[in-house]
Amino acid sequence: MDAIKTVELTKKYKDVTAVYGLNFTVRQGELLSLLGVNGAGKTTTIKMLTGLTRPASGDAFLNGKSILTDSAAVKAMIAVSPQETAVAPNLTVRENLEMMAGVHGFRKSEAGDKVTELSDRFGLGEIAGKKAGKLSGGWQRRLSIAMALVSCPQILFLDEPTLGLDVLARSDLWDMIRALKGKMTVILTTHYMEEAEALSDRVAIMKSGRLLLTGTPAEIRRHAGTDKFDEAFVRIVKEGAQ
Amino acid sequence: MKVFAFSRRNDLEILRDPLNLFFGVGFPIVLLLLLTVIQRNVPVALFEIEHLAPGIVVFGLSFMTLFSATLIAKDRGSSFLQRLYTTPLTAGDFILGYLLPILPICIAQSVICFAMAALLGLPVTIHILTSVLFIIPVSLLFVSLGLLCGSIFTDKQAGGICGALLTNLTAWLSGIWFDLRLVGGAFQKIANLLPFVHAVEMERAVLQGDYAGVFPHIWWVMGYAAAVTAIAVFAFLRQMKRQ
Numbered sequence: 494m495d496a497i498k499t500v501e502l503t504k505k506y507k508d509v510t511a512v513y514g515l516n517f518t519v520r521q522g523e524l525l526s527l528l529g530v531n532g533a534g535k536t537t538t539i540k541m542l543t544g545l546t547r548p549a550s551g552d553a554f555l556n557g558k559s560i561l562t563d564s565a566a567v568k569a570m571i572a573v574s575p576q577e578t579a580v581a582p583n584l585t586v587r588e589n590l591e592m593m594a595g596v597h598g599f600r601k602s603e604a605g606d607k608v609t610e611l612s613d614r615f616g617l618g619e620i621a622g623k624k625a626g627k628l629s630g631g632w633q634r635r636l637s638i639a640m641a642l643v644s645c646p647q648i649l650f651l652d653e654p655t656l657g658l659d660v661l662a663r664s665d666l667w668d669m670i671r672a673l674k675g676k677m678t679v680i681l682t683t684h685y686m687e688e689a690e691a692l693s694d695r696v697a698i699m700k701s702g703r704l705l706l707t708g709t710p711a712e713i714r715r716h717a718g719t720d721k722f723d724e725a726f727v728r729i730v731k732e733g734a735q
Numbered sequence: 736m737k738v739f740a741f742s743r744r745n746d747l748e749i750l751r752d753p754l755n756l757f758f759g760v761g762f763p764i765v766l767l768l769l770l771t772v773i774q775r776n777v778p779v780a781l782f783e784i785e786h787l788a789p790g791i792v793v794f795g796l797s798f799m800t801l802f803s804a805t806l807i808a809k810d811r812g813s814s815f816l817q818r819l820y821t822t823p824l825t826a827g828d829f830i831l832g833y834l835l836p837i838l839p840i841c842i843a844q845s846v847i848c849f850a851m852a853a854l855l856g857l858p859v860t861i862h863i864l865t866s867v868l869f870i871i872p873v874s875l876l877f878v879s880l881g882l883l884c885g886s887i888f889t890d891k892q893a894g895g896i897c898g899a900l901l902t903n904l905t906a907w908l909s910g911i912w913f914d915l916r917l918v919g920g921a922f923q924k925i926a927n928l929l930p931f932v933h934a935v936e937m938e939r940a941v942l943q944g945d946y947a948g949v950f951p952h953i954w955w956v957m958g959y960a961a962a963v964t965a966i967a968v969f970a971f972l973r974q975m976k977r978q
Contacts, residue, residue: 596740
């Protein structure tokens with residue numbers, strides 16, 4: 494069974510169509526990057542898949558559950574790490590993780606075990622007692638992803654996870670994201686082409702609300718007739734305009 | 736319980752902000768001290784501690800609207816609420832999670848104010864305890880106003896409207912600082928149509944053990960609290976749908 498299957502997924506805001514009849518599938522355990530310039534419809538697509546906004550028409554199925562008719566089951570299997578570091582600033586790192594365990598209904602002992610495991614995995618142990626608002630951007634992003642993983646999601650949405658981070662922090666986060674591959678299905682949006690190329694099993698390129706192409710990074714390069722991934726992206730998006 | 740995890744977070748966010756502690760606890764205490772000193776030097780019946788303490792308790796609650804509104808507006812403005820909207824928390828969990836944790840803070844604030852008033856000469860009687868109980872509907876009114884403002888304004892707007900406008904409305908139209916009859920006319924009529932003066936009069940009556948004097952003020956307070964809560968829930972659900 495596909496982890497994600499969209500069927501003519503469409504979103505309209507009054508007279509403006511943000512996403513047109515989107516059809517794509519993501520296999521279980523796969524990491525798919527959604528690429529596109531601003532206004533391509535990536536964020537709207539993620540909002541629909543995560544139940545934050547309702548499609549105008551069409552549907553999407555996450556592990557077979559409809560986002561329209563079974564949103565509670567969908568919510569139970571997904572997690573989102575938003576573009577901004579969505580952490581509670583006056584809570585400590587540990588309290589942020591405990592809060593996420595609590596809102597997912599974990600019992601106290603389960604929550605404690607999960608928090609300890611994630612703190613170890615993400616190297617958060619030493620700063621567990623520090624307020625999240627006092628952390629650097631890189632550490633906040635690391636915490637944000639750890640918070641998304643508290644519920645052991647089957648499908649993880651990472652919205653621009655490395656935006657604005659320095660090279661080292663980005664490299665650290667890439668390692669963490671790579672470590673997730675195969676364990677859960679990951680949908681990643683990014684503006685960094687090298688990030689998409691380095692991390693993705695497959696890439697989906699969107700423009701003006703339409704899906705232009707999906708394929709592995711190698712297939713994308715071949716399709717565009719170039720060895721460089723960023724060049725391939727530009728060519729495909731420009732051709733898509735014609 | 737999922738809602739407790741969320742409400743605990745809201746409690747901690749409010750209580751760990753030093754500015755909140757200053758305005759929530761420090762400022763009402765400073766006002767009590769200052770006005771008591773003035774009263775000792777220039778005796779004014781309005782500033783006698785039995786009259787003053789209930790007014791300061793109600794005025795202090797207006798800051799709870801500010802804290803609540805700012806917290807909710809900030810959560811809306813950041814991606815924090817969006818993250819939580821993708822969790823199993825329901826709309827009811829969000830509303831309770833924002834309303835419930837602030838009520839104990841309101842009660843704690845009232846207890847601290849009455850304790851300070853007792854140190855300044857307020858007779859310690861059972862009526863202080865009943866005054867704290869009667870503060871619950873007043874607290875609900877102010878906390879619901881916070882939910883309403885936080886649901887429709889940005890954090891900067893909420894700071895201005897709740898921090899400046901509401902605190903001034905509460906101060907001027909509640910009869911804490913001056914007898915409304917001294918101004919009279921439309922001013923007094925408007926004040927009597929709003930809940931603030933009724934909240935203060937209700938608390939003054941309870942503190943004096945005059946339970947018959949609670950009426951009709953309690954109906955005004957409870958009516959406003961129910962109406963504002965209903966509007967706030969509607970506004971929150973509307974913005975939740977929009978997000």
